[in-house]
Structure formats: structure tokens, C-alpha cells
Amino acid sequence: MSEETKESSSILIWLTALSFLIGMAAIFIYVPTEQMEGAVQRIMYFHIPAAWLAFFSFFIVFICSILFLWKKEREWDIYALASAEIGVIFCSLVLITGPIWARPIWGAWWVWDARLTSTLILWLIYVSYLMLRYQTDVGSMRARFAAVLGIVGFLDIPFIHFSVLWWRTFHPPPKMISPEGLGAGMDPSMVITLLLSLGAFTLLYFVLMGQRIKVEKMKDEVERLKKEYLYTN
Amino acid sequence: MNNLEYLFAANVFVWGGIFYYLFRIKKYQQSLQNDLDLIKEAVEKESQK
Numbered sequence: 001m002s003e004e005t006k007e008s009s010s011i012l013i014w015l016t017a018l019s020f021l022i023g024m025a026a027i028f029i030y031v032p033t034e035q036m037e038g039a040v041q042r043i044m045y046f047h048i049p050a051a052w053l054a055f056f057s058f059f060i061v062f063i064c065s066i067l068f069l070w071k072k073e074r075e076w077d078i079y080a081l082a083s084a085e086i087g088v089i090f091c092s093l094v095l096i097t098g099p100i101w102a103r104p105i106w107g108a109w110w111v112w113d114a115r116l117t118s119t120l121i122l123w124l125i126y127v128s129y130l131m132l133r134y135q136t137d138v139g140s141m142r143a144r145f146a147a148v149l150g151i152v153g154f155l156d157i158p159f160i161h162f163s164v165l166w167w168r169t170f171h172p173p174p175k176m177i178s179p180e181g182l183g184a185g186m187d188p189s190m191v192i193t194l195l196l197s198l199g200a201f202t203l204l205y206f207v208l209m210g211q212r213i214k215v216e217k218m219k220d221e222v223e224r225l226k227k228e229y230l231y232t233n
Numbered sequence: 234m235n236n237l238e239y240l241f242a243a244n245v246f247v248w249g250g251i252f253y254y255l256f257r258i259k260k261y262q263q264s265l266q267n268d269l270d271l272i273k274e275a276v277e278k279e280s281q282k
Contacts, residue, residue: 033235040236043243050247089254093247100243104236204251211258218265225272229279 009210016207019200026193034190043101045193049201050093051119055157056205057087058126062154065147074220077143080150082212084129086205091123106170114163115171118156125153 027045034041060083068076098116099109110116129149132142164173175185186194 038235040239042240046243046247089250093250096246096250097243100239100246104239208254208258211255211262215258215261215265218262218269222265222268222272225269225276229272229276 009207012203012210013207016200016203019196019203023193023196023200026196031189031193032187037105040101040104043097045197047094047097047101048194049197050090050097052198053201053205054087054091054094054122055160056202057083057090058122058150058154058157061087061126061129061150065150068143068147069151074143077147078213078216079209080147081133082209082216084126084133084150085212086208088123088126088130090201091119091126094119095123102170111170113169113171114167115160115169118160118163122153122156122160125149125156129153 023045027042031042031045033039061080064076064080064083067073068080098119102111103109129146132146132149161174163169164171
């Protein structure tokens with residue numbers, strides 16, 4: 001890694017830490033407690049950004065998978081794999097924080113409504129994507145199969161978004177992006193806090209991507225050197 | 234109605250998940266770096282023979 005890359009990576013890490021610090025201050029100090037739900041409503045500032053990050057990660061998987069199938073360059077395969085792993089981590093956090101928030105409000109940890117079920121399906125699709133990546137050992141075929149799954153899996157995301165509008169669900173409809181306008185159904189302090197949290201999570205995505213891509217490149221380097229060493233001996 | 238224990242639990246999972254993932258990546262990087270150093274050392278020794 002060049003000195004310049006190291007420096008920009010360290011700047012990004014510090015910027016992310018700072019934005020999380022500001023975000024946490026906004027969540028726990030600045031934003032007032034919601035009158036109906038109480039303090040537990042503050043889970044929203046983790047739940048929505050985690051969902052955003054999961055969807056964004058899978059969108060990157062979708063784009064990089066298309067580019068990999070088109071250009072057949074390992075670089076795109078690395079980006080897709082790194083992004084899928086991050087997406088699964090944050091989709092898991094959505095599926096954990098959702099029920100924790102739902103239990104005191106709905107009186108149930110889980111209901112099989114369209115939004116929750118389609119999110120669980122999304123998680124299962126990308127977990128199987130990762131299993132395909134880690135378990136199968138068929139070289140470039142593995143990357144191609146995974147790329148197809150990465151593209152098909154993304155088709156579930158518009159379904160998840162519109163599920164709360166198409167069907168009657170326990171899950172509330174989007175308040176941040178509503179037909180009345182951006183954040184129209186929310187108090188301005190809540191919109192600001194949510195935007196700060198969204199910003200911090202987005203920066204975290206780039207930090208994690210940088211580190212995860214580095215792992216894949218190091219793995220490639222180990223493989224290359226091993227082959228080179230065996231070839232010369 | 235505050236349900237602070239639920240808020241606490243959600244925070245534990247979010248932060249625990251993020252830090253565990255970062256820790257795992259860092260550990261993997263260290264192990265790969267060790268492999269790289271070992272291979273480079275072996276190649277160097279071989280070329281000196």
C-alpha cells in the first residue's frame with residue numbers, strides 16, 4: 001500500500017469515527033424522546049441506517065457483478081464479494097434490531113408480514129451467495145455463479161421497499177422518503193439525527209470495503225507467490 | 234414507557250457486530266501478512282542458494 005493510500009485511508013477512518021461521535025451525541029443527547037414509543041424509538045437511528053447500508057452494499061454487488069460478467073476482470077469480483085459480506089453483516093443487524101424494537105411496540109418479536117419476510121429472503125439469498133463463494137471450489141465458474149446470484153438477489157430490494165405500500169403490513173410505511181416529501185412525516189430534529197447517522201454508516205461502509213478489499217488482494221498475492229515458488233522449485 | 238433494556242440490547246448487537254467484524258478482518262490481514270512474509274523469505278533463501 002502506498003503512503004498516499006495509507007494516509008487517505010487513515011483520514012477516512014478518523015472522519016468515520018468523528019461522524020459516529022457526532023451521530024451518537026445527536027441520538028442520545030440532541031434528539032428529544034419520542035412521546036408514544038419512548039426511548040426505545042432511538043433504535044430507529046441504527047435500524048434505518050443499517051438497512052440503508054445493506055441495500056447500498058447489495059446495489060454495489062449488483063453493479064460489480066454485471067461488470068464482472070461483462071469484463072471478466074477479477075477486480076470487479078473482489079468488489080462484489082467484499083460488498084456482499086458487508087451487506088450480509090448489516091442485513092443481519094437489521095433483522096436483529098428490528099425484532100428488538102418490535103417487541104415492546106408490537107408485542108411480538110416477529111410477524112410474517114411482507115416487509116419482514118422479504119427482508120429475511122434477501123438475507124438468505126446473500127448468505128447463500130457467501131456460502132457459494134466460500135464452499136465451492138470451481139475457480140472462475142464459482143465467481144460467475146455468484147455474480148448471477150448477486151444480480152438476481154438485488155431484484156428483491158424494490159419488492160422490500162414497495163411491500164409496505166402494496167400490502168397492509170405491521171411494519172410502518174417509509175417516513176423519511178414519503179410522498180409528502182423528504183422527512184415530511186418527522187420532526188426536523190429527528191430528520192437531522194437520522195441524516196447524521198446515515199452519513200456515519202455510509203462512511204463506515206467505505207472503511208470496511210477498503211479493509212475487506214485489502215484482504216482479498218493479499219489472498220491473491222499469497223496464491224501468486226505460492227505458485228511462483230512451486231514453479232521455480 | 235421507556236424500555237431502555239431494548240435500546241441497550243440493540244446497541245450491544247450493533248456495536249458488537251461492527252467491532253467483531255473489524256476485529257476479524259484485522260486478524261485475517263495479520264495472518265495473510267505472516268504468510269506473505271514467510272513465502273517471501275523462502276523465495277529469497279532459495280534464490281541465494
